Amino acid sequence: MSVVLGVLRLPHGRDMRIPIYETEHAAGLDIMAAIPEDKPLNLAPGQRELVSTGLVLEVPAGFEAQVRPRSGLALKHGVTVLNSPGTIDADYRGEVKVLLINLGQVAFEIRRGDRIAQLVVAPVSQVEVVLVETVTDTGRGEGGFGSTGSSA
């Protein structure tokens, strides 16, 4: 059975196309900037901005929607999602927004309808949190952060 993602377009996003998978097995649904046509966003180097998408999602319980960067924007312009991957909780009913940052050297202009990020819908587990006094021994133990060596 397919997983259904409810997508509501807010008034300022009514004319925008709904997110679609661009290829047969794409993981991400591209989402667009729903900013005013006459007010493009000029993202200066180092600047971050919360960008409207005009979308409210109804993510099914047991899933989340992740807001991920588009690799092309990152490679060509140094523009990425600051809090990547952003988390859209299944019970969130506000507008999905994308926190973009320009890590490049030059300003980057975003216009209405530009694809700024992608949504990946993924299953999540809510666990039962149990307070314990000890944890089991393992081979790794406390080793981490490069403890297994730096060579391939």
Ligand SMILES: O=c1ccn([C@H]2C[C@H](O)[C@@H](COP(=O)(O)OP(=O)(O)OP(=O)(O)O)O2)c(=O)[nH]1
């Ligand atoms: O990139 C993002 C990340 C989050 N959200 C929305 C949906 C999410 O369900 C809500 C809360 O996100 P998060 O838990 O990451 O933020 P918080 O700082 O912990 O805020 P809160 O106290 O509201 O949980 O904000 C977005 O629209 N875009």
Ligand SMILES: [Mg+2]
């Ligand atoms: Mg939170």
